[in-house]
Amino acid sequence: MSASTTTVDEPGLAPPTPGRPPAASPPVRRRGPRWRTLQALKGASFSLPFLAGFTLFVLVPIVMALRESVYSTKTSGLGFGGSTVTFVGADNLLRAGADTVFWAGMGRVGLYAVVVVPLTQVVSLGMALVLDAASRRVGARFRIALLLPYMVPGIVATMIWIYLYSPVVGPLHEFFELFGLDVNFYSSSLAWVSIGNLAVWGSIGFNMLILYGALQAVPHEIFEAARLDGASEARIAWSIKVPFVRGPLVLTSLLSIIGTLQIFNEPLLFRAVTPESITKDFTPAMMIFNQAFQVGNVNYATALSIVLALVVGAGSAVIYRFLNRSEP
Amino acid sequence: MNITRNRWLSLVAAATATAALAGCSDGGAGAGGATAEAEPEGPVTIEVWGWNAETGQQYAEAFNAAQDDVVVEYVLQASNTATATNFRNAVEAGSAVPCLVQGFAPLTTMVVNGWAQDITDAVEPSADLYSKGALAAAQVNERYYGLPSGADGQFLIVNTATYDKFGVDVPTTWDEFLEAGRTFKAGGVDVTNLAGEDPSTLMNLAQQAGAEWFAIDGDQWKVNFTDDATLEAAEVVQTLIDEDLVSNQTYQDKPALYSYFDSGNMASTTTQWWSITGLQTNLVQSAGDWKAAPIPQFADADETVTPGRTTPSFVPEGCENPDAVMTFVDWGTTAEGIEAGRNPETGAVGFPTQIPDPSEYVADVVPEGFFTDDAAAADVIVEAQAATVGKFELGPNYDAWFPELQDQWGKAVAGEITVEEALAAVQKFVESDLESKGIAHTS
Known part of the structure; x- marks a missing residue:
């Protein structure tokens, strides 16, 4: 008005x-x-709530983290007196850069991401294509069902899967026994498989939804034209649909990479199940948690967080460039 | 900015205190309100934080009704972790710090963090009300920083159906326990369970053997995770692992754990009084077959010793009424106080492990239908309580080294390293952590 x-x-x-x-x-x-x-001001004012939130919950913590990381807290004697905070410059960051335990965790998670992220993308894309090919009514039904795991909080999902994996009371062990296989999802050799399966289960719904939404936006005239030219449905999917969703695919891949490198809930709970392999410093996020809330070294924990953020940022940038380079 | 905030908080605190004192004066002095500058009279109000959802509130109300000197406001916390978080926040904010907090971490941690105040003068007059173990548990460096708190003495429960089947006598020493394990193994049964994520079995054995992982030596900590007593304990565990006499069921998978306990394939386990109700509820098949027995002793022990640790409640720095706190805590040792803690749902009182002789109340914590002989089980629980060590110093950086012990324990239980190697690794970790924190130490 x-x-x-x-x-x-x-x-x-x-x-x-x-x-x-x-x-x-x-x-x-x-x-x-x-x-x-x-x-212009009116228009800009619409971004104020976001800017306020972004400043308060992203920028301010980053500045605080940077500030924490250049200090060190120490006590003396028996440790009963107060502590003193001293400026140590880049010591914490340099220590983080050379911390073999931290980088071992990073390498472990990096390897895990190399398997899990593409797997998640392929399964999500496959499901989105199948749903897109199905009728709208059938698609809507499955869409909700497939999104359900994403709605389950990570900790709850892990608890559910710990039960499903249980070699004593869980159904999966019995299922594999039907085929004469003695599969123990609790064993340390299968720890990554157990965690990976849980992660894929939890994230495919969200990725599938993004990709499915993008597929719905592809003009249907193109499919008609392709069909008239004699293209099969598989050929249409591979040569038309997939190139069309490359943008959303890059987005979901980046989100998966970021999420995977910060993996925390799942290994934390699986630690009780396979403590000999999942240690307190198993993933970078677990090590940061341990340093901050158990060792009590917040200064070093923030330095580690900064390094993790830099690695995730650099990794995302590289992947983004790589994936975008081949765009038609 | 901090100074401004602190000043502002101080003003608010001062105003609140003045208002509170004025309120006390009005209520207590009645017509004598003219003596505005005299000592405020009337009850002292203290805030108590804990996560006892069952009886915390009713206990505080009963205490308030029983006397006129102290008013307790019980603030129910959601859990141990929530208490820790809220308490840290209150300390950081410098306001609303309570006068008594249920112990959420080992006492030395509270002292090192500057949270627990020295309440020796308040505790000493009532020392006679408490057991030796409860008093020992409340001290750090021979000063009281915690409230006397009973450690829950460990005892053994054995599945008599399994023991009878194999013709094995209940072991009284750890050597006999290992021997029993060998007999059971021949029949495919485990003598006990060692959860890979829980090193408490090793800690209990070490405590029982007389180990001293941390000790104050002048103005530095003496750290020794590989003293003779610990190695004696480690040898028992190592034998259990090497000869494959145990299972490694995790506590994370409770249904599987209970099903295994119930199956008769695990002959025995160590436990404490508060676990029995849970066991009775979940071990349906084997209920009635279990027998309580004193925990096995080391063959060379001079006297019967029961392991058991506790995390005592403490009075935070800043609380000005430790005497009022002691009035509240001491009331918990009286018959009236113990009765006030009766759980309306289960009908049982909390077992008063802090008093010298809790035998009068033990029947309440022995559930019907679990033991072969309830009276004998009650005797075992009382004896275990009487022989509890109470104190096992965990040093100034327990939160840091316990996860490392968990890591090393997990590897040792899986047979990847020996228990002695695990302990040596923890020793190294502790030294390095203390070094980084600037805390003086020697090994």
């Missing part, structure tokens, strides 16, 4: 008024820039 009112005030759009004295135009011109500024 207000938009239509102000549009009439726009100098360029205002209808010419015959016989109107020219003196009337200067105030209109003066109102022009003010009105534009006001409009």
Whole structure:
């Protein structure tokens, strides 16, 4: 309503008024820039809630983390007196850079990501393509069912799977026994498989939904044309649909990479199941948690967090460039 | 900015304190309100934080009704972790710090963090009310930083159906326990369970053997995870692992664990009084077959010793009424106080492990239908309590080294390293951590 009112005030759009004295135009011109500024401010104001949240929950913590990371807290004697905080510059960051335990965790998770991220993408894409090929009603039904795991909180999902994996009371062990296989999901050799399966289960729904949404936006005339040219459904999927969803695929891949490198809940709970292999520093996020809340060295924990953020950022940038390079 | 905030908080605190004192004066002094500058009279109000959802509130109410000197406001916390988080926040904020907090970590941790205050003067007058173990557990460096707190003495429960089947006598020493394990192994039964994530079995054995992992030596900590007593304990565990006499069921998978306990394939386990109700509920098939027995002793022990640890409650720095706290805590040792803790759902009182002789109340914690002989089980629980060591110093950096012990224990239980190697690794970790924290230490 207000938009239509102000549009009439726009100098360029205002209808010419015959016989109107020219003196009337200067105030209109003066109102022009003010009105534009006001409009711009109005538009910008829509981003204020986001900016406030972003500043408070992202920028401020980053600044605080940077500040924490250049200090060191120490006590003396028996440790019963107060602690002293000293400025140590980049010591914590340098120590993090050379911490073999931290980088071993990073390598472990990196390897895990190399398997899990593509697997998640392939399965999600496959499911999105199948849903896209099905009728809308069938698609809607499965869409919800496939999204359900994503709605389950990570900790709860892990508890559910710990039960499903249980070699004593869980159904999966019995299922594999039917085929004469003695599969123990609790064993340390299968720890990554157990965690990976759980991660894929939890994330395919979200990725599938993004890809399915993108597929729905592909103009159907193209499929018609392809069919007329004699293309099979598989050929249409591979040569038309997949290239069309490359953008969303890059997005979901990046989100998966970021999520996977920060993996925490699953190994933390699986630690009880295979403590000999999943140690307190098993993943970078677990090590950061341990340093901050158990060892009590918040300064070093924030330095590790900064290094992890840099690695995730650099990894994402590289993957983004790599995936975008081959875009048609 | 901090100074401004602190000043502001101080003003608020001062205003609150003034208002509170004024309130006390009005209520207590009655017509004598004219003596505005005299000592405030009337009850002292203290805030108590804990996560006892069953009886915490009713206990505080009963205490308030029983006397006029102290008013307790019980603030129920969601859990141990929630208490720790909320308490840290209150300390950081510098306001609303309670006067008594249920212990959520070992006492020395509370002292090192500057949270627990020295309450020796308040505790000493009531020392006679408590058991030796409870008093020992409340001390750090021979000063009271915690409230006297009973450690839960460990004892053995054995499945008599399994023991009878194999013709094995209940072991009284750890050597006999190992021997029993060998007999059971021949029949495919485990003598006990060692969860790979829980090194408490090793800690209990070490405590029982007389190990001293941490000791204060002048102005530094003496750290020794590989003293003779610990190695004696480690040898028992190592034999259990090497000869494959145990299972490694995790506590994370409770249904599987209980099913295994119930199956008769695990002959015995160590436990403490508060676990029995849970066992009775979950071990349906084997209920009635279990017998309580004193925990096996080391063959060379001079006297019967029961392991058991506790995390005592403490009075935070900043609380000005430790005497009022002691009035509240001491009331818990009286018959009236113990009765006030009776759980309306289970009908049982909490076992008062802090008093010298809790035998009068033991019948309450022995559930019907679990033991072969309830009276004998009750005797075992009381004896275990009487022989509890109470103190096992865990040093100034327990939160840091315990996860490392878990890691090393997991590897040792899986047979990847020996228990002695695990302990040596923890020793190294502790030294390095203390070094980084600037805490003086020697080995």
